[in-house]
Structures are given as C-alpha cells and as structure tokens.
Amino acid sequence: MNYKLAIRIIGIISDFLAVACFISLGLALDEDIKIVYMWAIMIAVLAGIGISTILLKYLSKKVDVSSLNAKTGFVALGICWLYASIIGAIPFMFYHIPGIETFADAFFESASAFSGTGASLATNTDAIPDSLQIFRGISQWLGGMGIVVLITALLGKDESISSPIFNAEMPGPSKGKLVSKSRVNARILYAIYIVITVAEFLFLYIGSLCGAGSGEGQHQMTLFDCIFHSLTTTATGGFSTRSLSIGYYNCLYYEIVITVFMFICMTNFNLYFIIMKGGFKNAIKDEEFRTMMLLIIVNTFAIALTVFYTNTYSTFNDAMRYGTFQVVATMSTTGYGTANILDWPLFCKVLLLGMMFIGGSAGSTSGGLKISRFIMLCKSGFKGIRATAYPNRVISIKMNGKPVSEDLLLATRNYFLTYTLIFVFSVGLICLLPHGNNNFLDLSISVASCFNDIGPGVFSDLHWVSKVILAFDMLAGRLELYPILLLFYARAWSRF
DSSP: OOOHHHHHHHHHHHHHHHHHHHHHHHHHTTSOHHHHHHHHHHHHHHHHHHHHHHHHHHHSOOOOGGGOSHHHHHHHHHHHHHHHHHHHHHHHHHHTOTTOOSHHHHHHHHHHHHTTOOOOOOSOGGGSOHHHHHHHHHHHHHHHHOHHHHHHHHHOOOHHHHHHHHHHHSOSSOOOOSSSOHHHHHHHHHHHHHHHHHHHHHHHHHHHHTTTTOSTTOOOOOHHHHHHHHHHHHTTOOOOSSTTGGGGTOOHHHHHHHHHHHHHHTSOHHHHHHHHTTOHHHHHTOHHHHHHHHHHHHHHHHHHHHHHHTTSSSSHHHHHHHHHHHHHHHHTTOOOOSSOGGGSOHHHHHHHHHHHHHOSOTTSSOOSSOHHHHHHHHHHHHHHHHHHHOTTSOOOOEETTEEOOHHHHHHHHHHHHHHHHHHHHHHHHHHHSOOTTOOHHHHHHHHHHHHTTOOOSOOTTSOHHHHHHHHHHHHHHHTTSHHHHGGGOHHHHHTO
16 A cells, blocks of 8 residues: 555645645734734644655655556545645634534535635625635635646656546546646646636726726725635635625626636636647637537526516616626536525526536536536437437447547446435435424535535535535535545555
C-alpha cells in the first residue's frame, strides 16, 4: 500500500490552505484576539505539515511510479479532498456563526465550499466577518477547477504521477486532452480560469465605480464584494456575502455580468483553448455546446412565458430578466438567486429541477450529470428503440460526427446507474433520520441540490448524521463519484 503520493499531495494542499489562512489573518487583525490566534495557529500547523512533507520527499525514497495507476489516482484524490474539507471546517468552529454549532455543521460548510456547492447552514450570511468570508471564497475558488489540478499545474513534473490524478479530478466522461502532458494541460486550464476570474472582477468593480447599483432600491458592490463574487462565480459555487444572494443588489448590470460569466464557466474550458488556436468554427460546432445553448434558450423562454402569463411578473422584460438568470444559475449549478422561486408556478420548478440534474458541460467547473452524458444517454435510449424496430441493422452512436466507443457508452451507463443509486440511497437514509418538519419533496430536493453541487435546500432541521451524508454527497458529486466511493472499498486500500 503506497501512501507516499497521498501524503505528498496533502502537504502541498496544506501549503495552499496556509496561504488562504494568511489572507484571512490579514482581514482578522481588527477582530477578536482569539480569532487572530486561531488563524496564526492554522498557518503555523499547515505550513509545518507542508515543510515536513517537503523534507520527507528529499529524505525518503522516491514514489514507486510502477504502482501508480487510475485507481491510485482516484484513492489519493478522495483522501486529499476529504482532508481539505476536514481542515477547512476548523475555522467555522471558532467563529460560532449562528446555524453552525457542531463539527458536523462545520464539515458540511467546508465540504460545501470546496465542492463548489454553495449550500450553507449559516442563518445570517451578512453577519459573517470578512476574514471568514474570504476563506470561504478562496476555498470555493480552489475547488472549482480542482485543488489537485492546481498542484499538477505547478509541481507535476512526472507524467506517470500527475496523469492519473489529473484525469481523476477533471469532470466529464471523456477528458479530451489539450496537449499530451497533464502538467501542461493543467497550466493551460488554470491560466484560462485565472483570466476569467480577473475579467469578472474588473467588470464588476468598474461597474460599481461607474455607478452600477446606486439607484433607488439598489445596493452597490464594494471592492470586497466584487472580489468575493468573482471567486465564487468562476467556481460556479454560489457562495455570496449576502443572505439574499445577488438579489440583494437588485441591479441589472451586476446580473448581466454574473450571468455571462456563469455561462462562460459552465462551458467546456477545452473550447476556449481551441478558440485561442483559431478554431472558433470547430468550437461553436461542438455538439455539447450547441445542446447547452438549446437547453438554456428553450428553458428560459418556457419559464419567462410561464411566469409572465401567470402574472408572477407584470412585464415580459422582468420575466426574461429573472428567468434567464435563474436558468443559467441552475444549469451552471452556481445556485445564485435573484428571485424567490418558491413563488413561481410548479411547471417552472420542475424545469429547474431537471436542469439541476443535467448540469453544465464536461470540462467546466459545473456540477450535475454533465450535458455530454445526458446526450449519450438520450442517444442510447433512441438506439435501443431503433434496434428493436430494426434488429438486423448496425446502429452506432456519434458525438461531433465521430462514433462513440462501446466502452465509453458502458462507462456512462454505469455512472448513471451508480449516480441514481447513491441519490436514492441518500434520500432513504435522510428520511429515516430525524428531519424536523421537512417533507419527502423537501428532503429529495435538498439531496439533489447537494449531490449536483448547486446549493439551495432545507438543511437546518436535519440530524447531524444527515448533514455528514450530504457533505459526502457534495464531495462525491464534485469528484464524479468514484474517488469518494473507493474510500469505502477495502481492496482499494489493500492494493493501493
């Protein structure tokens, strides 16, 4: 059993968390002295773990690369994300935020941050101090593209080590390498990710300087708000500095900017690399991208027309404004809100629930089943119908004009079956445990929200075991199931 790879990555993750704690410490200097000490101790401990790992790397034998494979990458990845979520829970315990009372609550909050879910137990988000807010935002940003992908980008020199982990953490049924080396792939993806984050910050902050949000009934984003929402939008995470989310600002300009960047980040990042190389036509012809556009347009108009003709909104412009934002926020699994969708007709809620399960594109920061899998599952269903009608005909499934291998189709069906079983099992367990006044529908939506990393749900009245289950669902949803499931598989440990 080879633990060296996991230990090495844990040490590097500790260094990144120490940096996040250092930034939080800077904002906490005018807060309670106990909080300042907490951040200082966190920095010292995490930096110490990182330094110890570096020393072990040079004082011990090198990792036996012959034992590194896809299974090793999955298990190491699951260990590292679980470690990050447990360590990230510690600051929430010290702040005594209303709604976050136990370690289970703190673990839920931390897993929600790193997985990009955006679900929160805090009863008043506005009251969370900036020092903890920035830690939440940075955690969500690191988890958006992937903690270990960042490590691969910076330090993954050995392809035999970095490739299994890179493939395990990147979401989607097929990874579609940009270049041959995983380290270079990771650097390209993170470069794009950083550029998008900076671009959104500039649009939000320049808009605030020019008077966006200064009208009657509106609120302006501060410099801190612009930074925070740029981090959580590009991660399609959905954490906000305000309890009312983006609806607090009630500003069309902010909503347009955030909608555009949610759309950008729910799109396969590989397409941006193709565009940079001059392949714009090939990018817009991508079947997954076109399906994503079709789903957004159809669902937006369906919801806008429904809320308009049911007099939920007095003008069609308002219906389109709130409908578009909510559709993109749901499909991208960001989970921001500008309207109270509980007041919307049932038809709209059903559409949003369906989009919650489908999610965004493979190779993006979005959660959910992924559009590419949705396409292949639909085509597999139609193939079954045609094969029944024409049993002697050879029927193949194609994506972007190319035949999809039977192995990939089988993997997609297996994933969907496992995905469904985990969802049903999680709902069943949570229904068995004390759940307050929540009904079956509320609990099912809460599980779907966590499992698909979107956020909104009813969590406060749940048993602490239910919160731990939901935290594991968040991590499983973010890591495409298997890295977390393998942690409970004995053979994965005995033959690491």
